[in-house]
Each structure stands twice: as structure tokens, then as C-alpha cells.
Amino acid sequence: MPVIQVKRLVRDFGPDRVLKGLDLTVEEGEIFGLIGPSGAGKSTLMRVLTGYLEPTEGEVAVFDRAPTTFVSADRRRIGFMPQSFVLYGGLSVRQNLNFVAGLYGLSFLRRRRRVRETLEFVELWDARRKTAARTSGGMQRRLQLAAAIVHEPALIFVDEPTANLDPILRRKFWDEFKLLRDNGHTIFVTTQYVGEAELCDRVGLLSNGRIIAAGTPDELRRQAFDGEVIELTLAGDPGHTGTQLEALENVGHVVEVREERDGDGPVSRARLVVDDADVVLPKVFETLNGADIRSADVLNPSFDEVFFRLVRNE
């Protein structure tokens, strides 16, 4: 069941069109990653989805309601973690979270329980008495995440949570997102780290104000390469191996051939795009019968490469 539905969304800032007819669907209980470079319009889209900005054109529905018409009950179903730390450095970690819990109308007892649970979840319980200004950048991000989930929202908007964090902390954040997802929350997360797409259930690739691709990470990968990729390494004279590779065109599409030398002499590395690697790989070995095959692997190209190809194709 879709939690978010966006159709032909346009958002202008004066003469500048930032979102240019964007379509998007986010299903309940998934981590949806919106990936795109800086300035692509990720934060703008998130602000439209949270009701902070009005769309210029198009239809936006969150929980089947236009965000600009949200009432308190709708807002209580939403959590929001902004890009930067916007809480209060002068307050302690617990006071900050108490405040946000209060904004969502949590009663005293529930607030007390949830503040503790949430701080324990983000591993800040031990630092609860520290003033926020005296905590590290990573702790502040976790506190901000805690503020987004303290009221147990169904849908959590997270704007670039891992920007400028070290890889270990980034990983930790994603672990927490997965735990939240497993507990039934829907997470809409933006990031400029293309590699983090791998950690999402579904990904939307935002470029120049449009979603140029959307789907699971594997679907995007296939979309980028028009199928799955098998990487072969053949030893022997390049002229001979070239003839062998031509024979592979019957089972797939050779997209790239590189000739190199290793310790024993010349080798040729080739990438073969196929519909289904598991099905095609035995046929590859059959076609190359007699060839000196050093390796044949199903390639899992990095999302940087996927992203690059998708943007280039666009």
C-alpha cells in the first residue's frame, strides 16, 4: 500500500524550476532511498512531502492526503530528521528529546518511557545529561534521529543523515534504519552517497529535478547495464581470444574488452551483459570450450558506476 504518491510534481523558486514533473511512489514498510547529487532537489522534494513547501504543480499525497492540508493527527504519524542539527545546544540530550516528545503531545508517562527507549535505541542514554553542545557531531545526528522517532511515527523522513559522518557511524545509522523498518516504520531517506543505495529496499535516482530511475538496487543495476554483467578473463594471444569472444555474441552482449598482461603473458578481460547470469554462465563455458579461462564471475558493479551509467543514459 503506497504511503507516498507523487505525480507530475513541479516546484519552482521564482524563475528557477527545481522539480520538473516528478513521479514517485513509496510503499509502506520499506526504506526508500532518494539518491542524487547536491542541488538535485532532494531537500526540496522532502519539504514538499512534509508540507513545509507547497507544490507549484502536480499531485502529492502522503497517507492519501495533501501534506499542506495535514492536521495534527497526520503530523503525529510523521517523523522528520533535518539535514543539520537544529535542536538546542544549551539543553541536555534528554531535555532536547523531552521537548520534541512534548511537541508531539506525548503524555508525561509515555514521554518518559519513550525518551528512555529512544535514547537507548540510538545509544545515547549514557550521554543523556550532557548538553547537546558538548556532544560530538555523530551524537548530535543520533539525537536528531531520536527526535524524529521518539513519537513512534509510521513514516520517517530523513534528510541526508550520514553526510560528513565516518563510515562506521554511517553503517550504524543504516543498521538503525533497518531495525526501524523491521519494526514496521516506512523510511524515506535522502543521501548523496550513491553507495548507500545498496542499503535501501528501493531507490529513486534524482537528477536535474526528475526521477530518472526507480526500483530495487538490483533493478537499477540491470537498468544501468541493460542486464547482468559477467566478467571474463581469458589468457592467450589477443587475436585468438578476440575470435573466441565474438562467439559469445550468441549468448550475450560483449560491452567491453581490455587487453592486459599478467605474470604469464597477455590476458583479455571482457564484460558480457546478459539477461540472467545464472542461466547464461554454463553456456559461456560451453561456447568457450578449449579456451584458457582464468576467471568468470557475475559482476556486482558499484552504484557509483550504476549511477554514472543511468545519468549518462538519461
Added chain:
Amino acid sequence: MGALLRVRAVAAKEFWVLLRQPQLLLLLLAGPVLIMVAFALSFEVDRAKPRAVVVVEPGSEGEELFERFQDRFTVRTRFQGTVQSVEQADQMLRNDETDAAIILPPDPSESVRRGEQAVLEVRYSSINPIYGTTVPNRANGLVLDLNQALVREGIARELEDAGTAREAIEDLDRQLARVNEAAESLATPEAQAATSELDSTLAELEQTLEVLALVESGEGEEDVDRSLEQTRQAREQLAELQEAQEGGAPSVKDRIGLTELEQQVGLLQEQVSEIPFDVPPRVLANPFRLDLENLAPYEPDALGFYTPATLALLIQHIALSLASLAIVRERLSGAYELFEVSPLGLGELLVGKFLTYAGLVFGVNLAVAAVLVGTLEVQVLGGFLRLAVAMMLLTLASLAAGFLLSTLSRSQLQAIQIAMLMFIASGFFAGFLFPLDQLGQPARSFAYLLPATYGIQALQDVMIRGQWPAWTDFLGFALIFAISLAVARHLMGRKKV
């Protein structure tokens, strides 16, 4: 219930955020108290008197005059002593060692004898159009005082020299009888001596009456004028008689005017008897005495008068400064976006902040009031309930204006600058420096946009007059409060379309 929880959350957050800023709290709490104490301890009414030196030439009549009337010089000034030359006094003025140099003429009598006024020159050096008038005003007072003192002395001397007027009239009566007795032979030496003495007595009486005519006023003035007229007519008739004597008129039929003279002297006797010769010279010189009656219940000293206005300015400034940062700070930090996404209504945000700020500023107000009354012994005639109500109303109106300012400001610096401009504007236009009715338009209309304008009036009503603030002040507070908050709420609610 949810709204109450959200308002409570905002109020508690604001409270703790403020409490965690000790420097701000110190400024907020101790600042106003220190300013009020410093103001109270340093404001000396006596300092309004100018410092003065008197320039006198040694051995001159001016020096004698100064010694005779020294108290007139010292009572109006912070008297620093005498100097002997104008140059020395000018140097002191240039060095700001004195505020005024009073130069006494060396020979004032000579000027008077020439029919000119003696000049008391006062030099001063001031660029202040308000307090710069202190020296001229006091110099005028000094000259008036000196003139009165001299006139008083003159009257006393004249009355003493002339003897009592009644004695003069009795002499006149006796002499007239002698003239009458000698009238059968006017040309005799006895008759001529008698008319001569009569003329001399009439001349003295005329002189005394002339002095009296100069200083007498009111009903007595008419008596003196009539007496003087009678005396002059009597002298004219006596002159005719003397002329007849000198012409050698030998008989009664030649006593031209003697009967008329007797009638004139009889009338004169009646007139002079009505003149109050037993009135002291002080009364003659100053027939009017000022009796002021202030219907205000309490006439404060300068400290008591300025305290309500200073308090009003401080309350407005603290409230306005705090509130002016309230919204712009949240907007710039990004927290505002968090609020917009949350169920927190903008009205709830305003109310939450309002409660904390109002409580805090009101607490500061009470502390300042306690210091004023407890240690500086400033009067609060209207009592603490009225004072608390007036301060709370001013606080609420100022906070509302501050919230409006905060929604209009694009940066914290801009908000602080505008708050400071409001403070300065209030100093000039709200009735602190100048009364409101001395302001022309459009400044006067602008003054009524400032909470401090109503605050100064309200606090003066409570603290000095001992009454509730005027309904117009209540209305002013209410309008500023309602309009500011409504506009602020409207501006905050505008979507970024």
C-alpha cells in the same frame, strides 16, 4: 489536551534555554537593577545649580555691594569664590572649571546717577539648549533679587528720612494755623517764615509720597496717587500765596488762595491718614507673595519622577529584545522547519514562548521594583497590585511587539538593531525626555505606536499619582498586543509558495 502539552513543551524549552545562558540571565536580571541603582545614586538635583565665580574689583562699590548681598549670589549657584579680573574668569570658563562668571560693575551708583541701569554681566559657555538655559535663568533671578533688595532698602531709608507722614501732616496743620494767624499781615516776616516752613514740609511729603507711589500697588496705590495729587495742588496754591507775600499784599482780601489751601490741606489730611505707613518695607517692595498649591497627591523629587519612566523603558527594552530574537533564531537555526512538520501550531509556539518570556520579564520587573522600593526608597503610591498590573501590561505589549519584529527580521543582528532603535526612539518620543504634548506630528503619532509611551504614563499614574492607569493606556496596551500578535501570526503562517 495535546495543545496544552505542546504549549507546555515550548514554554519549558524556552525556560531551560534561557536558564542555560548565564550571561544572558545576568544581563537580564542584574542589568536593569544595576542601571536603576546607578541612576538613583548618581542623580543629584544639586548638580543642576551652575558653578559660579563672581568678578569684583577690590575696594570698589561693586565689592561692597557683593558683600552686602552675598547670600543672593550663593543661593542660586554652587559659589566657587571671587576673582579679581574678567580674564581670570574667562579662563576658568574655557577650562570648564566654572559654569558662570558674574561680573559686578565697579561703580553701579554712577550709572544710576546718569539715569542708566547698572549692568550685571554674566558670562557662560554652554552648547546644551536644554540645560544651557540654567545660567541665564538664574542670572535673571539674581538681578531681580538684587533690584528688589535695593528698592527695599531705599523705601526703608525714605520712610525713615521723611519721618512719619502723619507727623508731617500735623506739622502742616500747625503751620497753616500760623499762616492763618499771620494772614492779616501776609507781608510780615513771621508770615513769610510760616509759609516757607509750610512749603518745605509739603516738599518732604511730596518726596515721600513719590517713593511710595513707585512701590505701592493695588488699592493703596490709588490712595497714594490721590495724596500726591493733593500735595502738589497744595504746593501750587502755597506758591501763589508766597507770590502774593512777595508782592507785598497787605490785607486779608489779598490772601488769594489761603482758604483753598486750607481746604486742600484738610483733604490731604484725610487722604494721608488712609495710607498704610506702618506697612513694612518688605511688603511695600513685594506686595505680592506666591502661594503655589499642587493638587497632585505627591510631589516627587527628580529621582522619584524619573524612576517610572526609566523603569518603563527598561521593561520595554528587555521584553522587546528577548522577543525580537524568538522567532528569527528558530527560523535561522532550522528548528522552525521541525516545528512546521510537527503538530505544533504556530499559535501554540507563540503562546509557549510568550508564557516563559512574560514570566521571566515580569520576575525581573518585580525584582527591580523591590530594589527601588526597598533600598532606594522610591515611592509607589498606588501600591504593588497596581504596579504589578501596569508592569505586566507593558511587558505583554512589548513582548507582542517584539514577536512581530522577530517575524519581520531576516537576521538576529537585524532584530537586535531594530530593538535598539526602538529603545532610542522611546527615549525621545515616549515622554521620557520631553512631554508628549511638546511633540509635533508625525512624531506624536509615532509615539503612540510605542509600548513605552503608555508604560511611562501608566507607571507615573501608579507610582506618583497613586491611581490606576488611564483607560487610554489600557486601550493602547491592548491594541499593540492584539495587532502585533495577529500580524506576527499571519506572517508566520505564510507558506513559502
